[in-house]
Amino acid sequence: xxxxxxxxxxxxxxxxxxxxxxxxxxxxxxxxxxxxxxxxxxxxxxxxxxxxxxxxxxxxxxxxxxxxxxxxxxxxxxxxxxxxxxxxxxxxxxxxxxxxxxxxxxxxxxxxxxxxxxxxxxxxxxxxxxxxxxxxxxxxxxxxxxxxxxxxxxxxxxxxxxxxxxxxxxxxxxxxxxxxxxxxxxxxxxxxxxxxxxxxxxxxxxxxxxxxxxxxxxxxxxxxxxxxxxxxxxxxxxxxxxxxxxxxxxxxxxxxxxxxxxxxxxxxxxxxxxxxxxxxxxxxxxxxxxxxxxxxxxxxxxxxxxxxxxxxxxxxxxxxxxxxxxxxxxxxxxxxxxxxxxxxxxxxxxxxxxxxxxxxxxxxxxxxxxxxxxxxxxxxxxxxxxxx
Amino acid sequence: xxxxxxxxxxxxxxxxxxxxxxxxxxxxxxxxxxxxxxxxxxxxxxxxxxxxxxxxxxxxxxxxxxxxxxxxxxxxxxxxxxxxxxxxxxxxxxxxxxxxxxxxxxxxxxxxxxxxxxxxxxxxxxxxxxxxxxxxxxxxxxxxxxxxxxxxxxxxxxxxxxxxxxxxxxxxxxxxxxxxxxxxxxxxxxxxxxxxxxxxxxxxxxxxxxxxxxxxxxxxxxxxxxxxxxxxxxxxxxxxxxxxxxxxxxxxxxxxxxxxxxxxxxxxxxxxxxxxxxxxxxxxxxxxxxxxxxxxxxxxxxxxxxxxxxxxxxxxxxxxxxxxxxxxxxxxxxxxxxxxxxxxxxxxxxxxxxxxxxxxxxxxxxxxxxxxxxxxxxxxxxxxxxxxxxxxxxxxxxxxxxxxxxxxxxxxxxxxxx
Numbered sequence: 001x002x003x004x005x006x007x008x009x010x011x012x013x014x015x016x017x018x019x020x021x022x023x024x025x026x027x028x029x030x031x032x033x034x035x036x037x038x039x040x041x042x043x044x045x046x047x048x049x050x051x052x053x054x055x056x057x058x059x060x061x062x063x064x065x066x067x068x069x070x071x072x073x074x075x076x077x078x079x080x081x082x083x084x085x086x087x088x089x090x091x092x093x094x095x096x097x098x099x100x101x102x103x104x105x106x107x108x109x110x111x112x113x114x115x116x117x118x119x120x121x122x123x124x125x126x127x128x129x130x131x132x133x134x135x136x137x138x139x140x141x142x143x144x145x146x147x148x149x150x151x152x153x154x155x156x157x158x159x160x161x162x163x164x165x166x167x168x169x170x171x172x173x174x175x176x177x178x179x180x181x182x183x184x185x186x187x188x189x190x191x192x193x194x195x196x197x198x199x200x201x202x203x204x205x206x207x208x209x210x211x212x213x214x215x216x217x218x219x220x221x222x223x224x225x226x227x228x229x230x231x232x233x234x235x236x237x238x239x240x241x242x243x244x245x246x247x248x249x250x251x252x253x254x255x256x257x258x259x260x261x262x263x264x265x266x267x268x269x270x271x272x273x274x275x276x277x278x279x280x281x282x283x284x285x286x287x288x289x290x291x292x293x294x295x296x297x298x299x300x301x302x303x304x305x306x307x308x309x310x311x312x313x314x315x316x317x318x319x320x321x322x323x324x325x326x327x328x329x330x331x332x333x334x335x336x337x338x339x340x341x342x343x344x345x346x347x348x349x350x351x352x353x354x355x356x357x358x359x360x361x362x363x364x365x366x367x368x369x370x371x372x373x374x375x376x377x378x379x380x381x382x383x384x385x386x387x388x
Numbered sequence: 389x390x391x392x393x394x395x396x397x398x399x400x401x402x403x404x405x406x407x408x409x410x411x412x413x414x415x416x417x418x419x420x421x422x423x424x425x426x427x428x429x430x431x432x433x434x435x436x437x438x439x440x441x442x443x444x445x446x447x448x449x450x451x452x453x454x455x456x457x458x459x460x461x462x463x464x465x466x467x468x469x470x471x472x473x474x475x476x477x478x479x480x481x482x483x484x485x486x487x488x489x490x491x492x493x494x495x496x497x498x499x500x501x502x503x504x505x506x507x508x509x510x511x512x513x514x515x516x517x518x519x520x521x522x523x524x525x526x527x528x529x530x531x532x533x534x535x536x537x538x539x540x541x542x543x544x545x546x547x548x549x550x551x552x553x554x555x556x557x558x559x560x561x562x563x564x565x566x567x568x569x570x571x572x573x574x575x576x577x578x579x580x581x582x583x584x585x586x587x588x589x590x591x592x593x594x595x596x597x598x599x600x601x602x603x604x605x606x607x608x609x610x611x612x613x614x615x616x617x618x619x620x621x622x623x624x625x626x627x628x629x630x631x632x633x634x635x636x637x638x639x640x641x642x643x644x645x646x647x648x649x650x651x652x653x654x655x656x657x658x659x660x661x662x663x664x665x666x667x668x669x670x671x672x673x674x675x676x677x678x679x680x681x682x683x684x685x686x687x688x689x690x691x692x693x694x695x696x697x698x699x700x701x702x703x704x705x706x707x708x709x710x711x712x713x714x715x716x717x718x719x720x721x722x723x724x725x726x727x728x729x730x731x732x733x734x735x736x737x738x739x740x741x742x743x744x745x746x747x748x749x750x751x752x753x754x755x756x757x758x759x760x761x762x763x764x765x766x767x768x769x770x771x772x773x774x775x776x777x778x779x780x781x782x783x784x785x786x787x788x789x790x791x792x793x794x795x796x797x798x799x800x801x802x803x804x805x806x
Contacts, residue, residue: 158721
């Protein structure tokens with residue numbers, strides 16, 4: 001058992017590391033394009049060191065680039081980036097929409113990340129990218145371009161001072177495998193959303209932590225909890241909880257994507273934070289019914305609304321929409337099982353120790369509860385102070 | 389809803405004997421979960437919570453050299469097409485690239501020169517532009533193109549010292565020892581001193597005359613103290629060649645000589661790499677971890693840091709292995725060949741992919757043929773039981789009279805050219 005757990009720990013570390021994106025110490029920018037119908041979602045990552053040279057970021061000259069300094073130069077950054085990057089579909093330009101500014105830490109330093117949608121006049125068949133960022137200041141600069149089409153096909157290319165444009169025939173990449181590509185792409189979106197959305201991950205963890213205990217009502221009417229005898233009990237309990245959660249979020253997710261119900265994002269997001277607060281509190285104080293699956297179902301309805309906002313409006317034909325929804329839910333489910341595979345064996349191994357139920361469970365629950373409370377306040381009041 | 393406090397109970401006394409080490413295991417697992425959450429959270433682009441969050445620290449922002457480069461680039465921007473301004477930028481940027489080991493400055497130098505590299509009708513390309521261009525090409529390992537430029541410069545000006553030294557370095561990298569020797573001699577005719585002696589000694593050390601090279605350099609360092617004091621870079625180069633040669637000979641002075649080189653410039657990437665190789669060969673990996681902890685942005689140094697971290701089982705090793713893999717992948721996508729020797733070592737010793745290591749070592753051997761290149765070719769050849777690669781490496785070793793044992797331990801002097 002111990003060996004098995006050690007293996008899990010190692011897997012965790014290796015799972016976490018490949019998430020770090022590519023980088024090299026020579027100047028490299030990363031351009032990612034996602035063509036969806038007439039819109040191309042664009043993400044451009046440029047090293048802050050290079051941008052500092054091109055437009056001047058370190059305004060106070062102290063050798064440190066702060067987020068405030070980047071924000072103060074947003075207009076200049078946009079003007080520079082958008083005058084050196086052009087996207088065209090079938091010979092007609094796709095003008096860029098408003099730019100969202102973010103930042104990313106890659107292995108060779110911090111990057112400015114620009115996200116925007118380029119609006120083409122129709123669904124592009126042939127996409128052309130003209131790129132000339134930084135070439136006038138650094139001839140060793142390269143732009144690594146990655147285009148992911150709606151069926152999940154990946155195309156990579158490099159732009160350099162001598163090859164400043166890249167063309168791609170999108171129609172050629174949409175073949176018979178489109179169905180499975182859609183399934184794969186939405187499945188991956190589902191996994192990605194759950195694993196990078198830390199709030200959903202913490203909620204699942206909060207739901208599953210107590211599954212290794214059984215709550216019993218004693219003769220005096222007081223509720224106590226004891227460690228589960230065998231893994232089967234734990235497994236069945238977790239299965240019920242996760243299934244209820246999935247069924248619930250699949251329902252509201254479908255209803256929102258079909259636009260039968262509409263809940264403002266601010267409401268659904270603060271609702272999600274509230275479900276985490278309540279579940280974490282229940283792990284400490286046991287004020288809700290001992291059976292967890294109805295709770296998982298009720299709260300799952302709220303989380304489904306949140307997933308819907310991640311998926312966005314989908315203008316797909318009915319069959320493709322159904323496939324996409326099933327695939328997205330499958331992806332979410334796989335990610336949930338991954339979390340369960342971490343939390344449950346851990347809890348099961350430690351369920352009979354004193355410190356796990358007395359220290360670890362309340363400790364983690366309290367920390368998560370506090371964090372979720374902060375999220376709730378932040379989201380409900382629309383403060384926008386929390387980073388994720 | 390009323391919240392009732394309820395007591396949580398643990399296992400009954402004596403139910404399960406407490407196992408020692410369980411708590412540690414639990415902590416480990418919690419730490420693992422932390423790593424997962426951190427990895428998942430920070431991998432994606434984010435919006436920092438606070439305007440005062442420091443995203444990037446510009447290396448060396450306040451140094452004189454950095455400010456001089458900025459000023460030169462601003463002057464050129466104000467006067468585009470001005471040759472002296474462009475040359476000033478290129479010189480400052482090449483200098484900066486050497487100090488920091490950051491290739492982006494070579495790109496800056498090249499960008500400043502680009503408008504002057506195409507001959508306009510009736511006008512020659514300036515020899516100064518050609519020379520700086522040759523140095524940039526040498527640094528990006530485009531040796532044939534660099535030699536072409538140097539040949540043109542030297543035809544017009546056979547005693548151009550910088551051109552002779554640059555060509556000597558390239559010839560040394562490509563195991564053209566006779567050619568390198570001739571360049572050093574031509575340089576010494578007009579400018580005898582520590583620089584000329586260092587050039588000659590670096591060739592001698594690879595020619596199988598390491599003891600003589602070490603004696604000559606020791607003498608030269610002692611008799612040219614003034615030149616050394618006036619030109620710290622020359623002094624550092626001489627001290628490094630001496631240290632590497634001593635290390636190769638198993639001379640006890642090696643460690644002190646590396647320290648002498650580091651005393652001149654503690655952040656010189658070349659000296660740091662050479663000293664790290666020395667420490668790794670002598671089972672002193674823990675010192676490499678300390679020495680290189682803050683040099684993770686330089687790929688060759690990150691490789692040595694990672695090798696050391698694996699040796700001492702440091703926790704950061706897994707992250708650095710992934711970082712190196714990502715950088716080599718980006719380098720491949722960029723179509724570069726600068727760090728093939730480093731990547732071969734990475735594939736051979738870290739990720740254990742001998743076939744890929746051999747392919748890289750072979751491709752690298754086509755470009756550069758220093759002892760370290762022969763060493764990686766031999767090691768990769770042995771790992772794949774590839775007789776042809778082993779024979780090629782052995783032939784080179786026999787021809788030059790290198791000490792194979794020291795070479796395989798990573799203790800061979802390599803020229804500044806790589």
